[in-house]
Amino acid sequence: MTSQSITDVTFENILVEIVGSGDRKTGLIRLNRPKQLNALSDPLMDELGRALLAFDADDGIGCIVLTGSERAFAAGADIPTMAPHTFMSAFKSGLISKNWETILQVRKPVIGAVAGFALGGGCELAMMCDFIIAADTARFGQPEIKLGIIPGAGGTQRLPRAVSKSKAMDMLLTARMMDAAEAERAGLVSRVVPADQLMSEALAAAETINGFSGPSTMLIKELVNLAYQGPLTDGVAVERRYFHALFGSDDQREGMDAFLAKRAPSFKHR
Numbered sequence: 001m002t003s004q005s006i007t008d009v010t011f012e013n014i015l016v017e018i019v020g021s022g023d024r025k026t027g028l029i030r031l032n033r034p035k036q037l038n039a040l041s042d043p044l045m046d047e048l049g050r051a052l053l054a055f056d057a058d059d060g061i062g063c064i065v066l067t068g069s070e071r072a073f074a075a076g077a078d079i080p081t082m083a084p085h086t087f088m089s090a091f092k093s094g095l096i097s098k099n100w101e102t103i104l105q106v107r108k109p110v111i112g113a114v115a116g117f118a119l120g121g122g123c124e125l126a127m128m129c130d131f132i133i134a135a136d137t138a139r140f141g142q143p144e145i146k147l148g149i150i151p152g153a154g155g156t157q158r159l160p161r162a163v164s165k166s167k168a169m170d171m172l173l174t175a176r177m178m179d180a181a182e183a184e185r186a187g188l189v190s191r192v193v194p195a196d197q198l199m200s201e202a203l204a205a206a207e208t209i210n211g212f213s214g215p216s217t218m219l220i221k222e223l224v225n226l227a228y229q230g231p232l233t234d235g236v237a238v239e240r241r242y243f244h245a246l247f248g249s250d251d252q253r254e255g256m257d258a259f260l261a262k263r264a265p266s267f268k269h270r
């Protein structure tokens with residue numbers, strides 16, 4: 001499928017367009033479930049993967065920008081969909097696994113443009129981008145522990161590499177959010193800009209990249225990732241099994257029930 005046809009597709013959970021003026025243009029993808037703060041449902045992740053792969057295959061596209069709304073990049077995986085699962089159904093269905101890492105197959109640079117909440121799977125998706133430009137309103141966090149679970153899309157592995165062990169432990173264990181200024185100091189984001197300049201800044205960066213040799217940009221991406229990842233995949237695989245296993249715990253049930261009932265959870269630590 002060409003990018004021309006991907007912009008003709010009517011998506012339900014994302015908005016897709018091609019922007020730019022040069023020979024090679026930018027594929028812009030906006031997450032678009034505003035009522036759920038862009039919670040990353042299965043259909044959304046399917047659509048996102050389809051758009052990413054179409055742009056990656058299009059010679060007219062040099063770079064991709066992935067963004068959300070002013071209020072939220074994404075508030076995490078879709079909690080109502082996860083809540084009913086048991087360990088066995090999570091394990092056997094590979095709960096929310098199949099379409100989560102499509103972005104890692106993309107060989108062209110992907111810039112994350114983050115405003116508002118980037119929480120749980122939203123923070124993990126942002127970290128799967130090649131670099132993050134943040135609005136001064138951005139807030140990053142891995143609050144899964146409040147739901148009685150742990151991250152399942154690389155949060156325990158990528159966050160320490162991005163911000164140091166101490167800050168990652170702090171965020172993962174206390175569920176506190178990091179604002180944009182702290183995220184920049186910690187190295188999670190490459191730059192912070194006023195919220196009303198987020199898209200112009202991200203698209204300008206993309207335009208700069210579009211102007212460089214495509215194979216060079218792809219090779220730089222591949223090599224930086226080689227330096228960065230090391231045995232990361234082992235960690236993510238272990239993380240995935242424990243993520244599934246936690247659907248056998250009382251605290252997962254309590255954490256998600258409490259979220260859905262809009263009350264404070266009462267964990268039993270089992």
Ligand code: DAK
Nearest residue numbers: 035036037039075076077078079096097100120121152153
């Ligand atoms: N899912 C579904 N709906 C969500 C949501 C989510 N993650 N986050 C927010 N919403 C919905 C709220 O339920 C609310 O809906 P209504 O009640 O209006 O119908 C609406 O968005 C607005 O939210 P609030 O009313 O709560 O707005 P506030 O400004 O008061 O608070 C908030 C914003 C983002 C702080 C709060 O909504 C919040 O704490 N949300 C939950 C954040 C969270 O816990 N995220 C982590 C979810 S767990 C894996 C891949 C990924 C994952 C796991 C495995 N594999 C590949 C295996 C990821 C897991 C997660 O992300």
